[in-house]
Amino acid sequence: xxxxxxxxxxxxxxxxxxxxxxxxxxxxxxxxxxxxxxxxxxxxxxxxxxxxxxxxxxxxxxxxxxxxxxxxxxxxxxxxxxxxxxxxxxxxxxxxxxxxxxxxxxxxxxxxxxxxxxxxxxxxxxxxxxxxxxxxxxxxxxxxxxxxxxxxxxxxxxxxxxxxxxxxxxxxxxxxxxxxxxxxxxxxxxxxxxxxxxxxxxxxxxxxxxxxxxxxxxxxxxxxxxxxx
Numbered sequence: 001x002x003x004x005x006x007x008x009x010x011x012x013x014x015x016x017x018x019x020x021x022x023x024x025x026x027x028x029x030x031x032x033x034x035x036x037x038x039x040x041x042x043x044x045x046x047x048x049x050x051x052x053x054x055x056x057x058x059x060x061x062x063x064x065x066x067x068x069x070x071x072x073x074x075x076x077x078x079x080x081x082x083x084x085x086x087x088x089x090x091x092x093x094x095x096x097x098x099x100x101x102x103x104x105x106x107x108x109x110x111x112x113x114x115x116x117x118x119x120x121x122x123x124x125x126x127x128x129x130x131x132x133x134x135x136x137x138x139x140x141x142x143x144x145x146x147x148x149x150x151x152x153x154x155x156x157x158x159x160x161x162x163x164x165x166x167x168x169x170x171x172x173x174x175x176x177x178x179x180x181x182x183x184x185x186x187x188x189x190x191x192x193x194x195x196x197x198x199x200x201x202x203x204x205x206x207x208x209x210x211x212x213x214x215x216x217x218x219x220x221x222x223x224x225x226x227x228x229x
Contacts, residue, residue: 004041004062009072012088018074019046025059033075035195036083036188039064045074045086052174053086054078060088069093073184083192085184106134136161143194149201157193164189 013020024030024042033040043060047053058076063069071091078084118126132154139161145153164186166172172180 004072006041006043009043009060009088012072013045016088017049020044020060029059029077032077032083033059033061034064036075036191037064038062038073038075038188040075047074047076047086050086052176052178053084054080055084058084058086063091067093068095069183069187071184083185083188085182085188087182087184091183131161132158139190143190145194145197149194149197152197153194156197157190160189160193 010020021044022042023044025033025040025044030040038061041060041062045058045060046056047058048056053076055076055078058074061073061075063071069091070093071087072089074086074088076084076086136154136158139157140150140153143153164181167179167181174180
């Protein structure tokens with residue numbers, strides 16, 4: 001793995017007007033970063049002055065697979081509980097050929113089908129089924145979503161995925177001209193949603209076990225109080 005030039009990154013942060021200190025993030029935050037496929041570095045960045053990032057501080061990170069993305073980012077947990085990314089050094093790895101090939105293969109396959117005249121609502125249904133059974137299915141497999149939770153994952157992630165697609169295809173930007181959708185943010189959203197589902201399931205299971213335990217205790221207490229005849 002190519003070593004990150006921290007001096008260069010510090011220079012970029014200075015140009016962005018961001019303060020930083022050489023310090024590692026807490027272990028739980030580092031584990032969260034690694035679960036998203038990124039590598040944390042011992043550099044904490046103050047992002048409290050940024051209007052487009054609702055967080056106080058973040059951690060310098062880079063993708064674990066530099067052949068996929070060699071950009072440098074600041075990862076921050078937003079006050080809303082979601083994860084956010086700030087681009088410090090844009091990636092230079094281009095996946096355009098792969099994207100064009102995949103899109104071309106799909107278009108060729110669809111163009112070869114004998115599709116009857118369809119209304120907009122019909123086309124919406126077709127697009128929905130195609131998206132869920134191709135793109136979303138592939139994303140679920142990459143995240144390791146268990147089969148019994150696939151429908152819940154689709155319900156939570158598909159709306160966000162469609163919003164991202166719309167913003168990307170229309171070139172949506174913020175008031176300052178920055179894009180409304182960043183690659184790094186879009187890449188971690190599926191895993192963040194899957195982890196949220198897992199945490200929810202664990203909370204329910206813990207609550208059920210606690211309730212079952214209380215029931216057993218109460219039953220034992222009742223048996224002790226019942227006089228023997």
